[in-house]
Amino acid sequence: MFKAQQWGREIAMPTREADAEWDGDFQSGRGRMQLPADFDRAFDGRSRLESGASLNPEDLIGAAHAGCFSMGLADRLTSQGYAPQHIHTHARVHLGQTDGGWRIERIDLETEAAAKGLGARELQEAAESTKAACPVSKALAGVDIALTTRLVEPR
Amino acid sequence: MPIRTSEAEWVNEGAGGGCRFLPRSAEADSVFDFRSRMQAGPGSSPEELIGAAEAGCLSMALAARLAAAGFRPERVKTTARVHFAPKGGEWRIDRIDVTAQAAAPGLTEARLASLARQAQDDSPVTRALGGVYIAIDAQLIQRPPDVQGAAVGPGDRHADA
Numbered sequence: 121m122f123k124a125q126q127w128g129r130e131i132a133m134p135t136r137e138a139d140a141e142w143d144g145d146f147q148s149g150r151g152r153m154q155l156p157a158d159f160d161r162a163f164d165g166r167s168r169l170e171s172g173a174s175l176n177p178e179d180l181i182g183a184a185h186a187g188c189f190s191m192g193l194a195d196r197l198t199s200q201g202y203a204p205q206h207i208h209t210h211a212r213v214h215l216g217q218t219d220g221g222w223r224i225e226r227i228d229l230e231t232e233a234a235a236k237g238l239g240a241r242e243l244q245e246a247a248e249s250t251k252a253a254c255p256v257s258k259a260l261a262g263v264d265i266a267l268t269t270r271l272v273e274p275r
Numbered sequence: 276m277p278i279r280t281s282e283a284e285w286v287n288e289g290a291g292g293g294c295r296f297l298p299r300s301a302e303a304d305s306v307f308d309f310r311s312r313m314q315a316g317p318g319s320s321p322e323e324l325i326g327a328a329e330a331g332c333l334s335m336a337l338a339a340r341l342a343a344a345g346f347r348p349e350r351v352k353t354t355a356r357v358h359f360a361p362k363g364g365e366w367r368i369d370r371i372d373v374t375a376q377a378a379a380p381g382l383t384e385a386r387l388a389s390l391a392r393q394a395q396d397d398s399p400v401t402r403a404l405g406g407v408y409i410a411i412d413a414q415l416i417q418r419p420p421d422v423q424g425a426a427v428g429p430g431d432r433h434a435d436a
Contacts, residue, residue, distance in 0.1 A: 146309065147309055148309075149308065149309075150306065150307070150308045151306070151307045151308060152304055152305065152306050152307075153304075153307065153319065153321065153324060154304060154305075155304075155305065159296065160295070162293030162294055162295045163293065163294050163295075163331065163335075164292070164293045164294065164335070165335070165339075168335075175296065176331075177327075177328040177329075177331040177332040177335075177399075177400050178328070178399075178400075180296075180324040180325070180327050180328035180331070181324070181325070181328045181400060181403065183305070183321075183324050184321035184322070184323075184324035184325045184328070185321070187305070187307060187320075187321040187324070188321040191307075191312070191321075215399060220396075221397055221399070222399045223399050223402055223403070224399050224400070224402070224403040253365065255321075255322075255359070255365075255366050255367055255368050256321050256325065256368070258367065258368070258406045259368040259404050259406045259407045260403050260404060260405070260406065261404075261405035261406030261407075262402050262403045262404070262405035262406075263403045263405075
């Protein structure tokens with residue numbers, strides 16, 4: 121959780137986290153979006169501003185973005201001739217308060233990818249293009265998206 | 276063209292109320308693939324979670340707007356239909372149709388419609404989805420029987436009810 125200044129007072133800004141994975145190539149592969157909290161537990165104003173056991177709308181945004189990005193990266197790597205084995209993306213959704221109320225200000229995507237013959241630079245370039253092109257990124261036009269990539273040894 | 280429907284509901288449960296995603300709007304492990312996402316096959320999709328997030332966020336924002344306007348909301352149920360289609364060679368989330376249903380004593384259709392539009396402006400998820408056209412339709416509903424207590428007389432209530 122990162123800190124911010126508000127009216128000269130340091131407040132904790134809520135961050136919600138989610139994960140998604142994609143196994144295999146684009147056409148025949150399969151993805152899984154993991155929701156980080158209890159689906160059946162009701163959420164409220166407090167649960168959205170805390171990390172906790174309730175599933176909040178921001179968790180779903182993070183999981184959807186991580187899922188869309190992982191599938192999109194598999195598509196891009198497949199079309200570039202790499203055979204992606206496994207992609208794992210972690211999303212951190214930052215909620216912040218502005219004059220006009222609460223906003224989703226930024227989403228950090230951290231992605232790990234394993235594909236035979238893939239280098240760190242190729243992965244970074246493919247991930248940057250995917251970040252711009254993925255339908256959920258495009259839908260989230262009001263949000264800054266930060267990206268980090270990590271190459272993982274294929275099995 | 277796949278259209279994903281997700282729902283969330285806010286219910287006044289005493290201490291300020293709480294909101295829940297309705298089953299099938301999202302699952303603990305949401306598995307998806309090309310067919311489930313692009314061909315509306317069995318399984319989930321990122322768009323289903325986007326719809327659930329929009330429905331949940333709007334339900335909560337509308338309940339807050341109703342309370343701030345002096346109404347006592349009993350129930351707000353929101354359905355989001357997310358349209359996912361290929362446009363010019365790429366897949367896009369091009370539209371979300373939101374239907375918000377609300378029950379509150381003294382509430383009129385016109386007032387609900389106006390408060391629902393304001394709730395759209397408050398909702399962090401709606402604001403984040405700046406790249407999508409979102410249409411909102413608001414409907415007044417009656418209090419549900421379990422909240423109304425129509426089937427249960429005062430003498431029949433359980434001690435813990």
